[in-house]
Amino acid sequence: MESKTKKIHDLVVIGAGPAGLCASIYASRYKVDHIVIGEEIGGQVVEASEIENWPGEKLITGKNLMDKFVEQTKDLGGKIIQSSVEKVEKTNDGFTIYAGGNKYNSRTVIFALGMKPRKMNVPGEDKFMGKGISYCATCDATFFKGKKVAVVGGGDAAAMAAVHLSDFADKIYILRRKEITWNPARQEELEKNPKIELVLSESIKEVKGGERVSGVICECDGKEEEMDIEGLFIEIGSVPGVTIVKELGVEVDEQNYIKVNQNQETNIGGVWAAGDATTGSNKFRQIITAAAEGAVAAGSVYKKLKL
Numbered sequence: 001m002e003s004k005t006k007k008i009h010d011l012v013v014i015g016a017g018p019a020g021l022c023a024s025i026y027a028s029r030y031k032v033d034h035i036v037i038g039e040e041i042g043g044q045v046v047e048a049s050e051i052e053n054w055p056g057e058k059l060i061t062g063k064n065l066m067d068k069f070v071e072q073t074k075d076l077g078g079k080i081i082q083s084s085v086e087k088v089e090k091t092n093d094g095f096t097i098y099a100g101g102n103k104y105n106s107r108t109v110i111f112a113l114g115m116k117p118r119k120m121n122v123p124g125e126d127k128f129m130g131k132g133i134s135y136c137a138t139c140d141a142t143f144f145k146g147k148k149v150a151v152v153g154g155g156d157a158a159a160m161a162a163v164h165l166s167d168f169a170d171k172i173y174i175l176r177r178k179e180i181t182w183n184p185a186r187q188e189e190l191e192k193n194p195k196i197e198l199v200l201s202e203s204i205k206e207v208k209g210g211e212r213v214s215g216v217i218c219e220c221d222g223k224e225e226e227m228d229i230e231g232l233f234i235e236i237g238s239v240p241g242v243t244i245v246k247e248l249g250v251e252v253d254e255q256n257y258i259k260v261n262q263n264q265e266t267n268i269g270g271v272w273a274a275g276d277a278t279t280g281s282n283k284f285r286q287i288i289t290a291a292a293e294g295a296v297a298a299g300s301v302y303k304k305l306k307l
Protein backbone atom coordinates (compact mmCIF):
# COMPACT_ATOMS: atom_id res chain seq x y z
CA MET A 1 0.00 0.00 0.00
CA GLU A 2 1.54 3.26 -1.12
CA SER A 3 0.63 5.24 2.03
CA LYS A 4 3.01 3.12 4.19
CA THR A 5 5.96 4.79 2.48
CA LYS A 6 4.41 8.19 3.37
CA LYS A 7 5.14 9.26 -0.18
CA ILE A 8 3.52 12.55 -1.07
CA HIS A 9 3.07 13.21 -4.75
CA ASP A 10 3.08 16.74 -6.08
CA LEU A 11 -0.10 15.97 -8.00
CA VAL A 12 -2.74 13.27 -8.32
CA VAL A 13 -4.92 13.49 -11.41
CA ILE A 14 -8.28 11.80 -10.89
CA GLY A 15 -9.77 10.65 -14.18
CA ALA A 16 -8.11 9.14 -17.23
CA GLY A 17 -10.08 10.62 -20.13
CA PRO A 18 -8.74 13.31 -22.49
CA ALA A 19 -8.56 15.94 -19.72
CA GLY A 20 -6.78 13.72 -17.20
CA LEU A 21 -4.34 12.25 -19.72
CA CYS A 22 -3.46 15.67 -21.15
CA ALA A 23 -2.95 16.98 -17.61
CA SER A 24 -0.50 14.12 -17.13
CA ILE A 25 1.28 14.80 -20.43
CA TYR A 26 1.83 18.43 -19.43
CA ALA A 27 2.74 17.52 -15.83
CA SER A 28 5.39 15.12 -17.17
CA ARG A 29 6.83 17.78 -19.42
CA TYR A 30 6.95 20.16 -16.42
CA LYS A 31 8.56 17.35 -14.39
CA VAL A 32 5.79 17.51 -11.78
CA ASP A 33 5.81 14.22 -9.84
CA HIS A 34 2.32 12.77 -10.34
CA ILE A 35 0.08 9.76 -10.90
CA VAL A 36 -3.23 9.39 -12.74
CA ILE A 37 -6.02 7.34 -11.16
CA GLY A 38 -8.97 6.53 -13.40
CA GLU A 39 -11.76 4.00 -13.52
CA GLU A 40 -12.25 3.98 -17.28
CA ILE A 41 -8.96 4.48 -19.12
CA GLY A 42 -9.69 6.78 -22.04
CA GLY A 43 -13.01 7.92 -20.56
CA GLN A 44 -16.32 8.06 -22.42
CA VAL A 45 -14.52 8.75 -25.71
CA VAL A 46 -13.59 5.08 -26.09
CA GLU A 47 -17.26 4.42 -26.84
CA ALA A 48 -17.31 6.71 -29.90
CA SER A 49 -17.33 4.70 -33.11
CA GLU A 50 -15.94 7.55 -35.18
CA ILE A 51 -14.26 10.89 -34.49
CA GLU A 52 -13.45 13.34 -37.22
CA ASN A 53 -12.87 16.55 -35.27
CA TRP A 54 -9.58 15.77 -33.56
CA PRO A 55 -6.93 17.69 -35.53
CA GLY A 56 -4.34 15.46 -37.14
CA GLU A 57 -6.69 12.46 -37.41
CA LYS A 58 -9.12 12.64 -40.33
CA LEU A 59 -11.20 9.72 -39.04
CA ILE A 60 -10.42 7.56 -36.04
CA THR A 61 -12.34 5.45 -33.53
CA GLY A 62 -12.54 6.73 -29.96
CA LYS A 63 -10.70 3.63 -28.74
CA ASN A 64 -7.80 4.12 -31.16
CA LEU A 65 -7.52 7.82 -30.35
CA MET A 66 -7.48 7.19 -26.61
CA ASP A 67 -4.96 4.35 -27.01
CA LYS A 68 -2.68 6.96 -28.56
CA PHE A 69 -3.28 9.36 -25.65
CA VAL A 70 -2.45 6.57 -23.18
CA GLU A 71 0.69 5.55 -25.04
CA GLN A 72 1.95 9.14 -25.13
CA THR A 73 1.09 9.66 -21.45
CA LYS A 74 3.08 6.56 -20.45
CA ASP A 75 5.99 7.28 -22.82
CA LEU A 76 6.44 10.65 -21.14
CA GLY A 77 6.55 9.02 -17.69
CA GLY A 78 2.93 9.26 -16.53
CA LYS A 79 1.83 6.36 -14.30
CA ILE A 80 -1.80 5.36 -14.74
CA ILE A 81 -3.58 3.39 -12.02
CA GLN A 82 -6.90 1.83 -13.04
CA SER A 83 -9.20 2.18 -10.06
CA SER A 84 -12.23 4.11 -8.96
CA VAL A 85 -11.64 6.82 -6.36
CA GLU A 86 -13.94 6.48 -3.37
CA LYS A 87 -13.00 9.57 -1.39
CA VAL A 88 -10.64 12.55 -1.28
CA GLU A 89 -9.82 14.00 2.14
CA LYS A 90 -8.07 17.26 3.05
CA THR A 91 -4.97 16.75 5.24
CA ASN A 92 -2.31 19.02 6.76
CA ASP A 93 0.04 18.33 3.83
CA GLY A 94 -2.53 18.36 1.06
CA PHE A 95 -4.91 15.53 0.28
CA THR A 96 -5.38 11.79 0.76
CA ILE A 97 -7.01 9.95 -2.11
CA TYR A 98 -8.70 6.62 -1.33
CA ALA A 99 -8.87 4.27 -4.33
CA GLY A 100 -9.26 0.50 -4.60
CA GLY A 101 -8.23 -0.15 -0.99
CA ASN A 102 -5.12 2.06 -1.28
CA LYS A 103 -4.36 5.56 -0.04
CA TYR A 104 -2.39 8.07 -2.08
CA ASN A 105 -1.09 11.37 -0.67
CA SER A 106 -0.68 14.46 -2.75
CA ARG A 107 -0.03 18.18 -2.43
CA THR A 108 -2.51 18.99 -5.19
CA VAL A 109 -5.37 17.33 -7.07
CA ILE A 110 -6.83 17.77 -10.54
CA PHE A 111 -10.34 16.38 -10.86
CA ALA A 112 -10.91 15.27 -14.46
CA LEU A 113 -13.94 13.13 -13.80
CA GLY A 114 -15.91 13.53 -16.99
CA MET A 115 -19.60 12.81 -17.25
CA LYS A 116 -21.92 9.88 -16.66
CA PRO A 117 -24.95 9.02 -18.80
CA ARG A 118 -28.12 10.94 -18.01
CA LYS A 119 -30.91 8.61 -16.92
CA MET A 120 -34.55 8.87 -17.96
CA ASN A 121 -35.70 8.08 -14.39
CA VAL A 122 -38.78 6.12 -15.51
CA PRO A 123 -40.15 2.82 -14.16
CA GLY A 124 -38.25 -0.18 -15.51
CA GLU A 125 -35.04 1.72 -16.31
CA ASP A 126 -33.01 0.37 -13.37
CA LYS A 127 -34.66 -3.06 -13.47
CA PHE A 128 -33.72 -3.73 -17.10
CA MET A 129 -30.24 -2.19 -17.03
CA GLY A 130 -28.06 -4.80 -18.75
CA LYS A 131 -31.19 -6.81 -19.59
CA GLY A 132 -32.06 -4.99 -22.79
CA ILE A 133 -31.28 -1.44 -21.65
CA SER A 134 -27.89 0.00 -22.54
CA TYR A 135 -26.20 3.41 -22.38
CA CYS A 136 -23.46 2.35 -24.84
CA ALA A 137 -24.31 1.26 -28.38
CA THR A 138 -20.66 0.78 -29.27
CA CYS A 139 -20.28 -1.71 -26.42
CA ASP A 140 -23.58 -3.60 -26.75
CA ALA A 141 -24.92 -3.35 -30.34
CA THR A 142 -23.54 -6.78 -31.21
CA PHE A 143 -25.97 -8.42 -28.74
CA PHE A 144 -28.94 -7.21 -30.76
CA LYS A 145 -28.32 -8.97 -34.10
CA GLY A 146 -31.57 -9.34 -36.04
CA LYS A 147 -33.61 -7.63 -33.32
CA LYS A 148 -35.93 -4.65 -33.11
CA VAL A 149 -34.54 -1.88 -30.89
CA ALA A 150 -35.10 1.78 -30.04
CA VAL A 151 -32.72 4.64 -29.34
CA VAL A 152 -33.92 7.50 -27.12
CA GLY A 153 -32.44 10.93 -27.82
CA GLY A 154 -32.04 13.62 -30.44
CA GLY A 155 -28.35 14.52 -30.27
CA ASP A 156 -25.22 13.35 -32.07
CA ALA A 157 -24.81 10.43 -29.68
CA ALA A 158 -28.30 9.11 -30.49
CA ALA A 159 -27.74 9.51 -34.24
CA MET A 160 -24.39 7.73 -34.09
CA ALA A 161 -25.83 4.95 -31.93
CA ALA A 162 -28.64 4.33 -34.43
CA VAL A 163 -26.26 4.17 -37.40
CA HIS A 164 -23.94 1.81 -35.51
CA LEU A 165 -26.88 -0.37 -34.45
CA SER A 166 -28.02 -0.67 -38.07
CA ASP A 167 -24.99 -2.94 -38.67
CA PHE A 168 -26.56 -5.45 -36.29
CA ALA A 169 -30.27 -4.93 -35.53
CA ASP A 170 -33.05 -5.35 -38.10
CA LYS A 171 -35.03 -2.27 -37.10
CA ILE A 172 -34.08 0.83 -35.13
CA TYR A 173 -36.60 3.42 -33.97
CA ILE A 174 -35.14 6.75 -32.88
CA LEU A 175 -37.47 8.16 -30.23
CA ARG A 176 -36.68 11.84 -30.46
CA ARG A 177 -38.22 15.01 -29.14
CA LYS A 178 -39.39 17.85 -31.36
CA GLU A 179 -36.11 19.74 -31.17
CA ILE A 180 -33.15 17.74 -32.39
CA THR A 181 -29.56 18.72 -31.67
CA TRP A 182 -27.64 16.34 -33.91
CA ASN A 183 -25.48 17.89 -36.60
CA PRO A 184 -27.81 18.63 -39.60
CA ALA A 185 -25.41 16.65 -41.82
CA ARG A 186 -26.57 13.48 -40.04
CA GLN A 187 -30.24 13.93 -40.97
CA GLU A 188 -29.85 12.69 -44.54
CA GLU A 189 -27.79 9.69 -43.43
CA LEU A 190 -30.53 8.70 -40.97
CA GLU A 191 -33.36 9.20 -43.46
CA LYS A 192 -31.56 7.17 -46.15
CA ASN A 193 -30.95 4.19 -43.84
CA PRO A 194 -33.79 1.69 -44.52
CA LYS A 195 -33.50 0.15 -41.04
CA ILE A 196 -33.90 3.45 -39.18
CA GLU A 197 -37.24 5.12 -38.47
CA LEU A 198 -37.54 8.51 -36.79
CA VAL A 199 -40.41 8.72 -34.31
CA LEU A 200 -41.50 11.91 -32.57
CA SER A 201 -41.65 11.02 -28.89
CA GLU A 202 -42.08 13.73 -26.32
CA SER A 203 -41.80 11.34 -23.37
CA ILE A 204 -41.02 7.78 -22.37
CA LYS A 205 -43.43 6.56 -19.66
CA GLU A 206 -42.15 3.09 -18.78
CA VAL A 207 -39.93 0.24 -19.92
CA LYS A 208 -41.82 -3.09 -19.92
CA GLY A 209 -40.70 -6.69 -19.85
CA GLY A 210 -40.36 -9.95 -17.94
CA GLU A 211 -36.78 -11.18 -17.61
CA ARG A 212 -35.69 -8.74 -20.31
CA VAL A 213 -37.05 -5.69 -22.11
CA SER A 214 -40.08 -6.45 -24.30
CA GLY A 215 -41.37 -2.95 -24.97
CA VAL A 216 -41.56 0.69 -24.10
CA ILE A 217 -44.58 2.85 -23.35
CA CYS A 218 -44.16 6.24 -24.96
CA GLU A 219 -46.02 9.32 -26.01
CA CYS A 220 -45.23 8.62 -29.65
CA ASP A 221 -46.49 10.65 -32.61
CA GLY A 222 -48.99 12.35 -30.30
CA LYS A 223 -50.55 9.25 -28.69
CA GLU A 224 -49.62 6.91 -25.86
CA GLU A 225 -48.64 3.50 -27.16
CA GLU A 226 -46.60 0.43 -26.28
CA MET A 227 -43.88 -0.20 -28.82
CA ASP A 228 -42.55 -3.77 -29.01
CA ILE A 229 -38.77 -3.78 -28.85
CA GLU A 230 -36.08 -6.05 -27.41
CA GLY A 231 -33.44 -3.39 -26.78
CA LEU A 232 -33.48 0.21 -25.61
CA PHE A 233 -30.43 2.45 -26.00
CA ILE A 234 -30.57 5.60 -23.89
CA GLU A 235 -28.54 8.43 -25.44
CA ILE A 236 -29.97 11.56 -23.85
CA GLY A 237 -26.79 13.38 -22.88
CA SER A 238 -24.67 13.26 -19.76
CA VAL A 239 -24.44 14.76 -16.31
CA PRO A 240 -21.30 15.55 -14.29
CA GLY A 241 -20.20 12.81 -11.87
CA VAL A 242 -19.24 15.00 -8.93
CA THR A 243 -20.14 13.24 -5.67
CA ILE A 244 -16.54 12.98 -4.35
CA VAL A 245 -15.86 16.56 -5.41
CA LYS A 246 -18.83 17.96 -3.52
CA GLU A 247 -17.88 15.98 -0.40
CA LEU A 248 -14.60 17.90 -0.38
CA GLY A 249 -16.46 21.21 -0.39
CA VAL A 250 -15.75 22.11 -4.01
CA GLU A 251 -18.35 24.51 -5.38
CA VAL A 252 -20.59 23.40 -8.25
CA ASP A 253 -23.18 25.35 -10.22
CA GLU A 254 -26.92 24.70 -10.25
CA GLN A 255 -26.43 21.90 -12.82
CA ASN A 256 -23.62 20.28 -10.81
CA TYR A 257 -20.74 21.48 -13.01
CA ILE A 258 -17.56 22.21 -11.04
CA LYS A 259 -16.97 25.96 -10.88
CA VAL A 260 -13.48 26.87 -12.15
CA ASN A 261 -11.64 30.09 -12.97
CA GLN A 262 -9.49 30.65 -16.08
CA ASN A 263 -6.65 28.64 -14.49
CA GLN A 264 -9.08 25.74 -13.91
CA GLU A 265 -8.79 26.38 -10.14
CA THR A 266 -11.73 25.57 -7.89
CA ASN A 267 -12.71 27.40 -4.70
CA ILE A 268 -10.56 24.96 -2.62
CA GLY A 269 -6.82 25.72 -2.51
CA GLY A 270 -4.80 22.92 -4.11
CA VAL A 271 -7.77 21.60 -6.12
CA TRP A 272 -8.12 22.09 -9.86
CA ALA A 273 -10.70 20.58 -12.24
CA ALA A 274 -10.65 19.97 -15.99
CA GLY A 275 -12.83 18.52 -18.71
CA ASP A 276 -16.53 18.01 -19.35
CA ALA A 277 -17.60 18.27 -15.71
CA THR A 278 -16.43 21.87 -15.26
CA THR A 279 -17.91 25.26 -16.08
CA GLY A 280 -14.84 25.92 -18.27
CA SER A 281 -14.66 26.32 -22.08
CA ASN A 282 -18.15 27.81 -22.08
CA LYS A 283 -19.37 24.24 -21.36
CA PHE A 284 -18.51 23.29 -24.96
CA ARG A 285 -18.00 19.62 -24.19
CA GLN A 286 -15.59 18.30 -26.79
CA ILE A 287 -12.40 16.22 -26.69
CA ILE A 288 -10.36 19.22 -27.74
CA THR A 289 -11.69 21.46 -24.97
CA ALA A 290 -11.28 18.75 -22.32
CA ALA A 291 -7.69 18.19 -23.44
CA ALA A 292 -7.00 21.93 -23.36
CA GLU A 293 -8.45 22.28 -19.85
CA GLY A 294 -6.19 19.44 -18.68
CA ALA A 295 -3.18 21.25 -20.08
CA VAL A 296 -4.17 24.57 -18.49
CA ALA A 297 -4.77 22.89 -15.11
CA ALA A 298 -1.38 21.12 -15.16
CA GLY A 299 0.37 24.35 -16.17
CA SER A 300 -1.34 26.17 -13.32
CA VAL A 301 -0.41 23.43 -10.80
CA TYR A 302 3.23 23.71 -11.97
CA LYS A 303 3.24 27.48 -11.47
CA LYS A 304 1.74 27.15 -7.97
CA LEU A 305 4.20 24.42 -6.90
CA LYS A 306 7.42 25.59 -8.48
CA LEU A 307 7.39 29.35 -8.77
Ligand code: NDP
Nearest residue numbers: 120152153154155156157158177179180181235236237238
Ligand atom coordinates in the same frame (compact mmCIF):
# COMPACT_ATOMS: atom_id res chain seq x y z
P1 NDP B 1 -27.09 16.26 -26.33
O1 NDP B 1 -27.20 17.02 -25.05
O2 NDP B 1 -26.54 16.91 -27.53
O3 NDP B 1 -28.51 15.71 -26.73
C1 NDP B 1 -29.35 15.07 -25.82
C2 NDP B 1 -30.66 14.77 -26.52
O4 NDP B 1 -31.46 13.94 -25.67
C3 NDP B 1 -31.49 16.02 -26.82
O5 NDP B 1 -32.14 15.83 -28.04
C4 NDP B 1 -32.50 16.02 -25.65
O6 NDP B 1 -33.72 16.65 -25.96
C5 NDP B 1 -32.73 14.55 -25.47
N1 NDP B 1 -33.22 14.26 -24.13
C6 NDP B 1 -32.75 14.73 -22.95
N2 NDP B 1 -33.44 14.19 -21.91
C7 NDP B 1 -34.36 13.37 -22.47
C8 NDP B 1 -35.36 12.51 -21.93
N3 NDP B 1 -35.55 12.39 -20.60
N4 NDP B 1 -36.12 11.80 -22.79
C9 NDP B 1 -35.93 11.90 -24.12
N5 NDP B 1 -35.00 12.68 -24.71
C10 NDP B 1 -34.22 13.40 -23.88
O7 NDP B 1 -26.24 14.93 -25.92
P2 NDP B 1 -25.31 13.97 -26.79
O8 NDP B 1 -24.86 12.93 -25.81
O9 NDP B 1 -25.97 13.53 -28.02
O10 NDP B 1 -24.06 14.87 -27.17
C11 NDP B 1 -23.30 15.55 -26.16
C12 NDP B 1 -22.17 16.36 -26.82
O11 NDP B 1 -21.21 15.49 -27.42
C13 NDP B 1 -22.68 17.28 -27.94
O12 NDP B 1 -21.91 18.45 -27.93
C14 NDP B 1 -22.39 16.49 -29.20
O13 NDP B 1 -22.22 17.31 -30.33
C15 NDP B 1 -21.11 15.77 -28.81
N6 NDP B 1 -20.97 14.54 -29.57
C16 NDP B 1 -20.23 14.59 -30.71
C17 NDP B 1 -20.06 13.48 -31.48
C18 NDP B 1 -19.23 13.57 -32.73
O14 NDP B 1 -19.20 12.70 -33.51
N7 NDP B 1 -18.56 14.68 -32.97
C19 NDP B 1 -20.67 12.18 -31.11
C20 NDP B 1 -21.47 12.24 -29.89
C21 NDP B 1 -21.61 13.39 -29.17
P3 NDP B 1 -34.10 18.07 -25.29
O15 NDP B 1 -33.12 19.04 -25.91
O16 NDP B 1 -35.51 18.28 -25.66
O17 NDP B 1 -33.86 17.93 -23.80
